[in-house]
Amino acid sequence: MTPLPHVLARGVDTLLDRTVAPGFTRVGPAVRRRLPTWPDDPAPGALAGRTVAVTGATSGLGLTAAEGMARLGARVRLVVRDVEKGERVRAQLLADVPGTDVAVDRCDVADLDDVRRFAAELDVDRLDVLVHNAGALPAERTESPQGHELTMAVHVLGPVLMTELLRERLAGHDARVVLVTSGGMYAQGLRADDPAYRCGDYSGTTAYARSKRAQVELLPLLASRWAGQQVGVHASHPGWADTPGVVESLPGFHRVVGRLLRDPAEGADTTVWLSAVQPAPRSGQLWHDRRARPTHLLRRTRTPDAERDRMWDWVRATTGLDG
Incomplete structure (x- = not known):
């Protein structure tokens, strides 16, 4: 009892x-x-000897997650678009966490060709944790180099393709993939009928929430696909955190709620915890503040299986997974 x-x-x-x-x-x-x-914190040194890669690691939640995992002993790969900025972050981490092993890798997650190049050139034989933190919230509809709507490219297509291309290096040793999602997805249903957001007036915040909804809806399918390689996949939503991205993309929200926003460490806490806690959490779940959460709070956002399958078919075709 x-x-x-x-x-x-x-x-x-x-x-x-x-x-x-x-x-x-x-x-x-x-x-x-x-x-x-x-839940208890991960044990000191919980990630010693393990290699982690974090996309979008030059500021905000990505930088904080990378630092948190470095403090647990991980070897850290900062996966960034701006190498010069990445090197400044690397120097900062080396100063803040003496003795850590940090490297910088260039990759534009929105560009599927660049994701393929990055995966081919990444010089690690084994990867233990892959955190998909890179994000985008454009004011106007913007396309990736391959012509895909930007938020869907950054939050869904790039992460799925990158994980697939690194799957052999993740396989066989309790590796973990963490998608950093957003509580904003609770307000949106899955739009498998319009993943490119071509219908209606474009809203950056709506596009962002739709792409985050797609991340969460694909969790059970991704968990099943990667289970045979012992690769677990999790989504972590950070709550409302005070990050440079929020200040830049949602200035009105920041002005109103600013004093109540979490600091980056509070926002990144569950991502770090999921990456290090033992035993490994069950794959395919949405997490917030170290507890698995429901994926829907509103009846109108619930997703029929056929719609989820339709979105997955689009992702597979667009990234060429089965080609």
Whole structure:
């Protein structure tokens, strides 16, 4: 029988989650860390001897996640578009985490040809953790070099293709793939009928949320596809975190909610935890503040299996997975 304090704690945790605003802000971790149901931190050195790669690692949640994993002993690959900026971050990490092993790799995740080049040139024989953190939220409809809508390219097509191309190096040793998603996806249903966002007036925030919804909807299919190689896949939504991307892309939201936003460490906490905790969490789930969460809060966003399969067919065809 579950002790009463744990039952009450789970009730508080769930209430924070379902009411959204309190749980997504800094209030969420401030309360949850004091509950008896809060999971233990990863053991010191939990990632010693393991290699992790983090996309979009030059600022915000990506930089903080890379630093958190370096402090747990990981060898870190910073996967970035701007190598000069990446080298500055590398120098910062070497100063903040003495003795760590950090390298910089160039890759534009939106460019599928560049993803293929990166995977072919990555000079590691084994990869233990791959964090897909790179993000985009354009004000106007923008296309990737291959002509795909940018948010879908950065958040779905690039990460799926990159993982597939690195699958042999991830396989066979409890490797983990983490998609950094967004609570904004709760407001959007899957649009398998219009993945390129060609219908209706374009909204960057809507496109962003749709692509994050696609990430989450594909989780069970990706978990099944990669299970044979012992590669687990997880999605982690950070809540509302104070990052340069939020300031730049959502200035009005930042002005209104700024004081309640999480700091980057609170936003990246679950990503680091998922990458290091033992035993490995069950693959194919959405996580927030170290607990698996429902993928839908609204009935109107629920996804029929046929729509999920239709989106997966588009991803496979667009990335050439089965070609």
